[in-house]
Amino acid sequence: MPFFKAVLFDWVGTLIVPKWGPTRGQPRGASWIGSSLRQVGREVSTAEVERVSAALNAAGRRPDVAEGWAGADLSAAAHRENYDRWVNAAGVDRRLAGVMYESLCDATDNQFAVDVEPTLGALKAAGVKVAIVSDIHVDIRPSFAKAGLDTYVDDFVLSFECGACKPDPAVFRTALERLGVQPDEALMVGDRSGHDGAAVEAGLTTLLVPPLTHVTEKRLHLVLATCSVPGL
Incomplete structure (x- = not known):
């Protein structure tokens, strides 16, 4: 049985490479x-x-x-x-x-890391709910739809829609309410300690990973291990 009932994922830097950010062997952006x-x-x-x-x-x-x-x-x-x-x-x-x-x-002009689909698929198969929690000024749902990942996501909590940005605890509480889980039943996954790491203040166990610099980097097996969910 999965240890958590839900996983909250940051988007930029966690699931996709930031357009303006670290890039392997190249200048930023x-x-x-x-x-x-x-x-x-x-x-x-x-x-x-x-x-x-x-x-x-x-x-x-x-x-x-x-x-x-x-x-x-x-x-x-x-x-x-x-x-x-x-x-x-x-x-x-x-x-x-x-x-x-x-x-x-352009939210559709992004590539997801190679381990995103198998990770979301494994969580879905295990009955673990998923929310994307992102500080973003545009709708990123089309990006998931284009990549065929939208069926794995139960909800999107986007700052421009909910009126709050991380590290405001209200962001994480909104995600929990929409998924119908308690803080101790959810895991937050992100790449920024000052923003995503603030989920601990809302009572969530939090897993921080280094920001993606290339889509071939694999770190999300750590999510499945933390949730006690086998990979596909």
């Missing part, structure tokens, strides 16, 4: 920046990708930008406002910034 440069018909050299990445990194350290991200996922408008502040501070021109933002907001 290299693939995202490169594909956006290509779309606007510009040079996609290593030097240019590194230049844009470095500018965004520097801009992201500005207090006004860093602080703005705290509540940016409460709405699409708030997210766009802080995104514009970020790219403007980095000196990214409007055309490139627009294409980059379209990509950033």
Whole structure:
């Protein structure tokens, strides 16, 4: 019998590789920046990708930008406002910034890690409920539908819909209420200690894994082991 009745998963960094985040052997956001440069018909050299990445990194350290991200996922408008502040501070021109933002907001333009489907399938087969709990400004359900994973998910708790972002305990409580389980009956899985790790304050056992840097990385067997669920 599974040890937990439900598992709550973070999305970005836990199930998919962040578009703006660590990438194995490349500058932060290299693939995202490169594909956006290509779309606007510009040079996609290593030097240019590194230049844009470095500018965004520097801009992201500005207090006004860093602080703005705290509540940016409460709405699409708030997210766009802080995104514009970020790219403007980095000196990214409007055309490139627009294409980059379209990509950033396209939830279907993401690849899940190779162990996501077998893990969700094993949980489903064991009768364990699953919720996706994400700080996000757009609907990510189409991403799961495109990947054929939507049938494994019982509910989505998204910050822009529920009006709260992690680490607010209200986010985790909402997920528990929707799944009909108690805090000690659920496991939270995420990649950020300051956000996902806050689930312990709501009474949930929490498993933190390093952020994904490539879709071939496998870490979710730890979830099945923690839940005492055999893999498929």
